[in-house]
Amino acid sequence: MAITEQEIGELKARAKKIRKDIVDVTGWAGGAHIGVALSMTDIMTILYFKYLSLDPKRPDWDDRDRFVLSKGHGGVGYAVVLANRGYFDPELLKEFNHSGSAFGMHLDGNKVLGVDASTGSLGHGLPMAVGMALGARVRKKAFRVYCLLGDGECNEGSIWEAAMAARHYNLNNLIGFIDRNHLMIDGLTEQIMRLEPFADKWTAFGWKVKTINGHDYAELAEAIDFAQTYREGPVMIIAETIKGKGVDFMENKVAWHYGGLSADLIETAKQSIERSSP
Numbered sequence: 633m634a635i636t637e638q639e640i641g642e643l644k645a646r647a648k649k650i651r652k653d654i655v656d657v658t659g660w661a662g663g664a665h666i667g668v669a670l671s672m673t674d675i676m677t678i679l680y681f682k683y684l685s686l687d688p689k690r691p692d693w694d695d696r697d698r699f700v701l702s703k704g705h706g707g708v709g710y711a712v713v714l715a716n717r718g719y720f721d722p723e724l725l726k727e728f729n730h731s732g733s734a735f736g737m738h739l740d741g742n743k744v745l746g747v748d749a750s751t752g753s754l755g756h757g758l759p760m761a762v763g764m765a766l767g768a769r770v771r772k773k774a775f776r777v778y779c780l781l782g783d784g785e786c787n788e789g790s791i792w793e794a795a796m797a798a799r800h801y802n803l804n805n806l807i808g809f810i811d812r813n814h815l816m817i818d819g820l821t822e823q824i825m826r827l828e829p830f831a832d833k834w835t836a837f838g839w840k841v842k843t844i845n846g847h848d849y850a851e852l853a854e855a856i857d858f859a860q861t862y863r864e865g866p867v868m869i870i871a872e873t874i875k876g877k878g879v880d881f882m883e884n885k886v887a888w889h890y891g892g893l894s895a896d897l898i899e900t901a902k903q904s905i906e907r908s909s910p
Contacts, residue, residue, distance in 0.1 A: 663892035669709030702757020703782035755788025784816025799838030846871025
């Protein structure tokens, strides 16, 4: 499914809107995991607006593709993407993480339309995605399962157990992404718990690995196109990203793993997004 320059332009414009919406929702909520939501925006945008086979009017359609946000703390970004895709009224996001709201910091699949798996405790999403992919095979369904992980999350042993199982069962209907922004809540991943040589680890576990620029839509499209046609096992796309992407005072700053925004900072952040590329 080759991508055109027109599509790239449309996706870039959509991603800018999504990033601005993330800023707004963070302000309404009083705080959110904004840095991680901004780093994964381009991955989420190309998946939900080009590649995923789904229908917001039929969120329980049995043959839809499944998506698992393993890094569930990025829920503020996930909720904004789902709202923009038409799953629910964006006005509902004004109550994000408020008492009594359906929208908690980590999205609940029993409460939020479009969410295939409730995540939050790190290390659980990939195992669930493996189960979904196995389930598709048993039920003779053609849908694919996409799973987005955080790089810091890959400290968890359950991730590597799932990685081993995915290759053992030759799950060629499972496509993984890692939001490789090199930062986690306490600092640099390579200082907290070294991941490198990261691609080699996934290769050793039997996955086909692609390392790309996670903010480049042509590279994202090429990697996803490859993953959809690769038949020899699961594919992991390591997407090099920038934490806080688009907001200049947040970019590559560990302090913005989680944060709140004043009215002035909201406006400043939106102006930065408008100036930013892609």
